[in-house]
Amino acid sequence: MRLYQHRNVPIHHRFGIHPDSDKNRMKNEKSTIIKKIYKQFWILGLGFLLLNCTQEKNKDDVHQNAKPNSQSDYLLPGLDHGLLQSPINILSKEAATGGHTISLNFTGEIDKVENLGHTVQLDLKPGNTITVDRRTFEYKQMHFHTPSEHLIDGITYPMEMHVVNTLKDQQESETTEYLVLAFLVKMGEENTFIAHFIDQIPKEEGEVNEIDLNALTDSKMSNAANLLKELNSYYYYKGSLTTPPHTESVNWLVMKRIFEASPEQILRINEIEGDNARHIQARYERDISE
Ligand SMILES: [Zn+2]
Numbered sequence: 001m002r003l004y005q006h007r008n009v010p011i012h013h014r015f016g017i018h019p020d021s022d023k024n025r026m027k028n029e030k031s032t033i034i035k036k037i038y039k040q041f042w043i044l045g046l047g048f049l050l051l052n053c054t055q056e057k058n059k060d061d062v063h064q065n066a067k068p069n070s071q072s073d074y075l076l077p078g079l080d081h082g083l084l085q086s087p088i089n090i091l092s093k094e095a096a097t098g099g100h101t102i103s104l105n106f107t108g109e110i111d112k113v114e115n116l117g118h119t120v121q122l123d124l125k126p127g128n129t130i131t132v133d134r135r136t137f138e139y140k141q142m143h144f145h146t147p148s149e150h151l152i153d154g155i156t157y158p159m160e161m162h163v164v165n166t167l168k169d170q171q172e173s174e175t176t177e178y179l180v181l182a183f184l185v186k187m188g189e190e191n192t193f194i195a196h197f198i199d200q201i202p203k204e205e206g207e208v209n210e211i212d213l214n215a216l217t218d219s220k221m222s223n224a225a226n227l228l229k230e231l232n233s234y235y236y237y238k239g240s241l242t243t244p245p246h247t248e249s250v251n252w253l254v255m256k257r258i259f260e261a262s263p264e265q266i267l268r269i270n271e272i273e274g275d276n277a278r279h280i281q282a283r284y285e286r287d288i289s290e
């Protein structure tokens with residue numbers, strides 16, 4: 001296969017990028033791509049090939065301590081791992097009726113906002129859980145991807161929010177099982193949920209801002225709760241983490257409803273994290289249920 005034959009060729013040769021000007025070139029290309037996506041974000045762009053991925057050092061901390069490093073991701077798509085990779089393009093007409101039972105115990109109180117360089121992460125107060133088919137997952141963190149990672153019927157969106165949970169009471173030796181809720185976001189009205197914390201996002205990478213809940217007019221994040229009420233309408237499938245090591249132990253719930261955020265809000269988050277969406281992966285024989 002061509003990709004395989006090119007494996008030993010430095011990545012800048014394959015993409016025609018001169019190594020001395022990699023950074024500037026990539027920066028320029030990124031901003032051009034973002035502009036295009038903002039203009040016509042409903043069109044799937046080939047720009048995904050240039051988007052950054054992130055590297056995860058600790059499999060239990062999705063995106064935590066991760067540094068953008070995506071070369072290996074692009075060299076051998078689908079060959080280094082199994083057949084349950086994420087994200088995917090969800091074809092709505094092919095989704096079967098699944099009948100999953102979901103219940104929530106979310107207070108939605110934000111504890112702190114972190115700028116991890118590659119993404120903005122929200123940490124909630126402990127004690128938030130979500131139960132799917134009688135299995136309980138504990139909330140871990142919430143973060144963003146710009147543009148979206150999942151596609152629905154070939155459509156990409158300018159942003160996607162992930163709410164990451166892990167299975168409760170797992171043994172240390174077991175592979176961590178995840179439940180990730182994905183919310184796709186299009187440009188539109190200002191998103192009040194994001195507005196609550198966007199001013200709290202630290203300017204510098206690696207900084208953490210503890211949030212003074214009293215400073216927020218709505219410390220209970222009622223809009224987060226509203227978001228989660230959407231859980232009765234989703235696509236469910238089995239997939240992987242979208243950052244290395246791409247562990248295939250993720251239960252994905254991709255919300256059917258497309259949420260809105262203002263262009264300024266999406267740009268603000270993109271300015272901090274850059275383009276951090278993994279390109280779509282083959283679905284193979286996987287089922288998607290509603
Ligand atoms: Zn994510």
